[in-house]
Amino acid sequence: MRNLTYMVAMSLDGFIAAPDGTYNDFLFEGDHMTALFEEYPDALPTVARQALGLDEKPNRTFDTVVMGRATYEVPGGLPSPYAHLRQYVVSSTLTGAPEDVTVVADALSAVRALKAESGLDIWLCGGGKLAAALVPEIDRLILKVHPIVLGRGVPLFDGEFPAQRFAKVESRVFATGVTFATYSRS
Structure with missing residues (x-):
């Protein structure tokens, strides 16, 4: 059985995007990005993989991506952002994909x-x-915590659900101040 991994960047106060869905305040340069490129190249948009010369390499961790409509339609987004993965968008109204x-x-x-x-x-x-x-259904969390407080925006989890316990697997702090924290379902 395959695992579902929620890997996402977030602010110190628990937001994954600004109120308008953008994420321009997150850090896109530094040693944490090098680690991301090396360890999770599957999670890069296809155009970034091509620019970095990774488009010919086989996927190592993921072969499928699931995203909500707002993530899929982020401003400046691409019609097929992860063409190297099987792409699923959850929406009851999206047409023309x-x-x-x-x-x-x-x-x-x-x-x-x-x-x-x-x-x-x-x-x-x-x-x-x-x-x-x-x-x-989430088996693993990989939270890329950026040293910024947004104050408002899209929360990491936006809705009600029963409490779920996860166990810390690993935590790494980079020179940029970004922390990668990995948790598995207990």
């Missing part, structure tokens, strides 16, 4: 079916409402 983007309305059923398949892990890349709906 490219052929390589599958739109599903029922996130839980879709993720449960994906987890039952063989293959690499599944990356939940955002957003907060979708993460809250998928809490029962």
Whole structure:
């Protein structure tokens, strides 16, 4: 069975994006980015993989990405942002997605079916409402905590769900002040 990993950047006060869905205040340079490129190249948009010469390398961690509509339609977004992965967008209203983007309305059923398949892990890349709906299926959290306080925005989990316990696996602090904290479901 495959794992669902919620890997996302967040602020110190628990927001994954500004109120308008953008994430311009997060750090995109420094040693934490080098670690991200080396350890999780599958989680880079296809255009970034091509620019870094990684587009010919096989996926190592993820072969599927699941995202909410707001994450998919982030301002300046691409119609097929992760063409090197199987792409799923959770929405009941999205139309006109490219052929390589599958739109599903029922996130839980879709993720449960994906987890039952063989293959690499599944990356939940955002957003907060979708993460809250998928809490029962999240096996691992990789939180890239940036040294910034946004004050408001899109929360890491945006919705109600029963408490879930995770165990700390690893934590690394980079010179940029960004911390990668990894947790597994207890």
